[in-house]
Amino acid sequence: xxxxxxxxxxxxxxxxxxxxxxxxxxxxxxxxxxxxxxxxxxxxxxxxxxxxxxxxxxxxxxxxxxxxxxxxxxxxxxxxxxxxxxxxxxxxxxxxxxxxxxxxxxxxxxxxxxxxxxxxxxxxxxxxxxxxxxxxxxxxxxxxxxxxxxxxxxxxxxxxxxxxxxxxxxxxxxxxxxxxxxxxxxxxxxxxxxxxxxxxxxxxxxxxxxxxxxxxxxxxxxxxxxxxxxxxxxxxxxxxxxxxxxxxxxxxxxxxxxxxxxxxxxxxxxxxxxxxxxxxxxxxxxxxxxxxxxxxxxxxxxxxxxxxxxxxxxxxxxxxxxxxxxxxxxxxxxxxxxxxxxxxxxxxxxxxxxxxxxxxxxxxxxxxxxxxxxxxxxxxxxxxxxxxxxxxxx
Amino acid sequence: xxxxxxxxxxxxxxxxxxxxxxxxxxxxxxxxxxxxxxxxxxxxxxxxxxxxxxxxxxxxxxxxxxxxxxxxxxxxxxxxxxxxxxxxxxxxxxxxxxxxxxxxxxxxxxxxxxxxxxxxxxxxxxxxxxxxxxxxxxxxxxxxxxxxxxxxxxxxxxxxxxxxxxxxxxxxxxxxxxxxxxxxxxxxxxxxxxxxxxxxxxxxxxxxxxxxxxxxxxxxxxxxxxxxxxxxxxxxxxxxxxxxxxxxxxxxxxxxxxxxxxxxxx
Numbered sequence: 001x002x003x004x005x006x007x008x009x010x011x012x013x014x015x016x017x018x019x020x021x022x023x024x025x026x027x028x029x030x031x032x033x034x035x036x037x038x039x040x041x042x043x044x045x046x047x048x049x050x051x052x053x054x055x056x057x058x059x060x061x062x063x064x065x066x067x068x069x070x071x072x073x074x075x076x077x078x079x080x081x082x083x084x085x086x087x088x089x090x091x092x093x094x095x096x097x098x099x100x101x102x103x104x105x106x107x108x109x110x111x112x113x114x115x116x117x118x119x120x121x122x123x124x125x126x127x128x129x130x131x132x133x134x135x136x137x138x139x140x141x142x143x144x145x146x147x148x149x150x151x152x153x154x155x156x157x158x159x160x161x162x163x164x165x166x167x168x169x170x171x172x173x174x175x176x177x178x179x180x181x182x183x184x185x186x187x188x189x190x191x192x193x194x195x196x197x198x199x200x201x202x203x204x205x206x207x208x209x210x211x212x213x214x215x216x217x218x219x220x221x222x223x224x225x226x227x228x229x230x231x232x233x234x235x236x237x238x239x240x241x242x243x244x245x246x247x248x249x250x251x252x253x254x255x256x257x258x259x260x261x262x263x264x265x266x267x268x269x270x271x272x273x274x275x276x277x278x279x280x281x282x283x284x285x286x287x288x289x290x291x292x293x294x295x296x297x298x299x300x301x302x303x304x305x306x307x308x309x310x311x312x313x314x315x316x317x318x319x320x321x322x323x324x325x326x327x328x329x330x331x332x333x334x335x336x337x338x339x340x341x342x343x344x345x346x347x348x349x350x351x352x353x354x355x356x357x358x359x360x361x362x363x364x365x366x367x368x369x370x371x372x373x374x375x376x377x378x379x380x381x382x383x384x385x386x387x388x389x390x391x392x393x394x
Numbered sequence: 395x396x397x398x399x400x401x402x403x404x405x406x407x408x409x410x411x412x413x414x415x416x417x418x419x420x421x422x423x424x425x426x427x428x429x430x431x432x433x434x435x436x437x438x439x440x441x442x443x444x445x446x447x448x449x450x451x452x453x454x455x456x457x458x459x460x461x462x463x464x465x466x467x468x469x470x471x472x473x474x475x476x477x478x479x480x481x482x483x484x485x486x487x488x489x490x491x492x493x494x495x496x497x498x499x500x501x502x503x504x505x506x507x508x509x510x511x512x513x514x515x516x517x518x519x520x521x522x523x524x525x526x527x528x529x530x531x532x533x534x535x536x537x538x539x540x541x542x543x544x545x546x547x548x549x550x551x552x553x554x555x556x557x558x559x560x561x562x563x564x565x566x567x568x569x570x571x572x573x574x575x576x577x578x579x580x581x582x583x584x585x586x587x588x589x590x591x592x593x594x595x596x597x598x599x600x601x602x603x604x605x606x607x608x609x610x611x612x613x614x615x616x617x618x619x620x621x622x623x624x625x626x627x628x629x630x631x632x633x634x635x636x637x638x639x640x641x642x643x644x645x646x647x648x649x650x651x652x653x654x655x656x657x658x659x660x
Contacts, residue, residue: 119568123566
C-alpha cells in the first residue's frame with residue numbers, strides 16, 4: 001500500500017499557534033478487526049500539521065473507528081499511530097496530546113459549563129484555571145452561561161461547550177466525531193463556518209469525521225473518502241468532486257450521471273466513445289483506467305454541467321458538444337435551480353440541474369429534450385465497478 | 395350545578411387528600427396514643443393525657459436495647475448491601491460474562507420469594523452449618539434481602555449512563571481512578587443513595603426473616619414489639635414509633651429541599 005499524503009493547505013507561515021508544534025498525524029498500517037469483521041483495513045495516512053482533514057463516509061465505513069484509534073479509545077489490531085514525532089500507539093487516551101469533540105457532545109451532566117470546560121486543566125494539575133476558562137468561554141460566546149448545567153443549554157450551545165472543553169487544553173490534534181450531526185440544518189451551516197474560523201484562528205490540526213459530504217467540502221482542506229474500511233480516494237474537495245476515481249466517490253460526493261459506453265477510438269487528446277448509436281467525446285487524461293478500443297467504460301458527468309434545451313431548438317446546440325436526446329420524466333423546482341430527470345434510450349434517469357435564469361415553459365414532464373455538455377467535463381471510470389455504489393437513496 | 399362543577403374541577407385535590415389521610419391516619423393514632431395513660435396493660439382505649447412515656451421512653455424493660463440493636467443492624471446491613479450491591483450492579487450493567495443471565499435473574503429472588511420461606515430456609519442453613527444464631531446471622535440475612543434493592547436501583551442508573559462520558563473524561567486527561575470518582579460515581583450516586591435508603595428502611599422493620607435467624611439474646615425492636623404485644627403493649631412503643639415516623643418524614647423533607655436547592659442553583 002502506498003503512503004497517501006494530503007497536500008498542505010495554503011496558510012501564511014508563522015500564523016500557527018506554537019502549541020500545535022508537531023501536530024501531524026501519521027498512521028501506518030493501522031487496522032481494526034472485530035472477530036471476523038474487518039472494520040478498518042490496514043491503512044497508511046499522513047495528516048499534515050495544521051490542516052483541516054475530513055474522514056467522509058457512510059455509517060459503518062470505519063471512519064469513527066479510525067478516529068477512535070487516534071484518540072486511544074479503541075485498540076488497533078495492527079499498525080501504529082504517531083502524533084508529531086511521538087509514537088502513541090500504546091498510550092492510554094489520557095496520555096495522548098489529542099482531545100475529542102464527541103458525537104452528542106458527552107458533556108458531564110452533573111458539572112456546570114465552567115467545570116466542564118475546566119475539567120482537562122484540573123486533571124493536568126493546572127493551578128489557576130479561572131483566566132483560561134473565562135477566555136475560552138468568551139471565544140465561544142458562552143461566558144454568561146458559565147454556571148448553567150449542560151441540559152439547560154440548546155444543542156448549538158452544548159456543541160460550543162464541547163469544542164471549548166477540548167480546545168482549552170491546546171491539544172496537538174483536535175478530533176471531531178460527527179460534531180454537528182445533532183443540529184438542525186441552519187445551525188449546522190452556522191457552526192460549520194464557526195468551526196472553520198476557530199481552526200484558522202488556533203491553527204491546530206483538526207480531524208473531522210462526518211457522513212455529510214457538503215459539510216466535509218465546506219470545511220476541510222483535504223477529504224479522505226472511506227468505504228467499507230478502506231480509503232477510497234483522498235484529495236482537496238474540488239479535486240475529489242471534479243475527478244472522482246471510483247463510482248463510489250462519484251456518487252457519494254455530490255451526484256453523478258454514469259453512462260455505460262464503449263471506447264470507439266481516439267482523436268487527438270480525446271477519447272471517442274459510442275453509446276447506443278450515439279457518440280461522446282472526453283479527454284483521455286480524465287479517464288482513470290487505461291483503455292483500448294472496444295473496452296467498456298463508464299462516462300461520468302455532473303448534473304450541473306449539463307445544459308438542457310427543448311428538442312425543437314436542437315439546431316441551436318453548438319458543434320463539438322456531447323449530445324444525448326431524451327424525454328423529461330420529472331421536474332422539480334427548488335428555487336435557485338430546477339432538477340430534471342431525463343430518460344434517454346441510451347441511459348435511464350439522467351439528472352440535470354438547471355439554474356433558474358430564464359425558465360423555458362416547455363420543459364415539463366413528457367417534453368422531448370436534448371442534453372448537451374462540454375466533452376472536457378466528462379470523466380471516465382472503470383466499468384467493472386458497481387455503477388450504483390455510494391448512491392444516497394433519498 | 396356550580397357545586398358539582400367545583401367538585402369536578404378539584405377532584406385531583408380530593409384524591410390527593412384522601413390518599414394522604416389513608417397513609418397518615420395510622421401514624422397519627424400512634425402519635426395520639428403515645429400521650430395516653432392506659433387503664434390496664436393494653437394501650438387500646440383512651441384514658442387520659444399524660445407525658446409519662448415521653449419523659450421516660452426507655453422505662454420499659456429492654457426496649458431501648460432492642461432499638462439500639464435494630465439501628466446497628468440496619469446501619470451495617472445498609473453499608474454491606476450498598477457496597478456489595480453497587481459492585482454487582484456495575485458488573486451486571488457493564489460487562490458481558492458467563493453466568494450473567496442467571497445472576498440477573500437470581501438477584502430478583504429475594505424480592506419475589508415469600509419472606510417466611512426465605513427466613514425458614516436461611517435458618518435451616520445456619521442450623522446445619524452449626525453457626526450460632528445471633529447478631530451475625532441477622533446481619534447476613536438482612537444484607538441478603540437488601541442486596542436486590544440496591545442492585546436494582548444502581549443497575550438502572552448504570553445502564554442509562556452514556557459510556558461516552560467516561561471516554562470523554564479519559565480523553566480529558568483523567569486516569570481511570572479519577573474518571574471513576576469524578577464522573578462515574580457522582581452520576582451513579584442518586585441510584586446508590588436510593589438503594590441505601592430502601593435498605594435501611596427495610597432492614598429496620600423486618601420481622602419475619604429476623605425471627606428465624608435471631609438468637610435468644612438478640613431481640614430487635616420489631617421482635618420486642620411482637621413479644622410485648624402478647625402480654626400488653628407499653629406506651630413507650632408508641633413513643634419510639636412516633637420518633638421513627640418523624641425521622642422518616644424529616645429524611646424525605648431534607649431530601650426534597652436539597653434537590654430543590656440544587657435545581658435552583660443550577
